[in-house]
Amino acid sequence: MQPNGCIMSRVMDAVFKALADESRRKLLDQLHKSNGQTLGELCAHLDMTRQAVTKHLLLLEDANLVAVVWRGREKLHYLNPVPIFEISERWIDKYERHRLQALGDLKKGLEENKNNKPNKKG
Amino acid sequence: MQKPKLVYTTYIRSTPKDIWAAITKPEFTRQYWGEMTNVSDWKRGSKWEHHNPENEVWITGKVLESTPPKRLVLSWADPDDLKDKSRVTFEIEALEDMTCLTVTHGNFKDGSTMVKKVSGGWPRVLSSLKTFLETGKGLNIFCK
Numbered sequence: 077m078q079p080n081g082c083i084m085s086r087v088m089d090a091v092f093k094a095l096a097d098e099s100r101r102k103l104l105d106q107l108h109k110s111n112g113q114t115l116g117e118l119c120a121h122l123d124m125t126r127q128a129v130t131k132h133l134l135l136l137e138d139a140n141l142v143a144v145v146w147r148g149r150e151k152l153h154y155l156n157p158v159p160i161f162e163i164s165e166r167w168i169d170k171y172e173r174h175r176l177q178a179l180g181d182l183k184k185g186l187e188e189n190k191n192n193k194p195n196k197k198g
Numbered sequence: 199m200q201k202p203k204l205v206y207t208t209y210i211r212s213t214p215k216d217i218w219a220a221i222t223k224p225e226f227t228r229q230y231w232g233e234m235t236n237v238s239d240w241k242r243g244s245k246w247e248h249h250n251p252e253n254e255v256w257i258t259g260k261v262l263e264s265t266p267p268k269r270l271v272l273s274w275a276d277p278d279d280l281k282d283k284s285r286v287t288f289e290i291e292a293l294e295d296m297t298c299l300t301v302t303h304g305n306f307k308d309g310s311t312m313v314k315k316v317s318g319g320w321p322r323v324l325s326s327l328k329t330f331l332e333t334g335k336g337l338n339i340f341c342k
Binding site for chain 1: 204
């Protein structure tokens with residue numbers, strides 16, 4: 077069990093490290109908005125140098141949070157949430173999931189409601 | 199080539215052969231894919247179906263490519279909306295003592311509602327598949 081545990085822990089470290097940075101989270105947000113972007117497309121939406129974006133993308137790829145597909149000479153980047161889901165499994169058990177989902181939906185609903193209030197009345 | 203819409207990868211401590219079996223054999227899918235099964239003879243040109251525990255067809259399509267244990271390409275549609283057809287590719291690649299599984303879901307029709315239906319599901323299915331192969335037990339991913 078020990079070696080497997082070590083690998084799991086290394087994988088988790090990489091994911092947490094990758095997520096512990098605002099710029100990298102912004103990159104993931106960009107991919108969430110529009111999946112399969114090239115480096116150039118990502119740079120156009122972010123206030124970062126091309127070098128910085130490249131560096132951050134490599135870290136995200138290492139953590140397997142970004143999957144890469146080559147289309148000819150174009151490198152396309154995809155948001156890969158599989159490792160995040162694996163991490164959440166560690167602390168969320170099957171009975172909790174739907175309660176957390178319900179709480180999440182409630183929070184979202186209330187917040188959206190608050191933001192949209194003038195519109196909804198009108 | 200159209201740009202794929204969704205691409206997911208996971209690294210599993212398992213063999214390509216076992217991963218292929220886990221995707222194609224109902225007795226395995228049942229244990230990690232929310233009790234669902236994938237039913238086909240997995241030959242090129244054959245029909246394949248994704249069944250719920252009551253044996254109702256949830257997804258249907260054709261086997262477009264089948265190269266065990268490396269590559270499986272399926273067309274994918276809701277039986278109630280066969281025009282909204284898309285394509286799923288499983289690529290399985292051995293890397294030393296691990297295997298990389300990549301699932302690509304693309305070729306969606308304009309205005310397809312399938313993207314929304316599957317984008318929450320694939321990460322769950324794949325992390326459950328990984329857990330199933332590594333520990334012998336899948337995750338309870340679609341509990342109600």
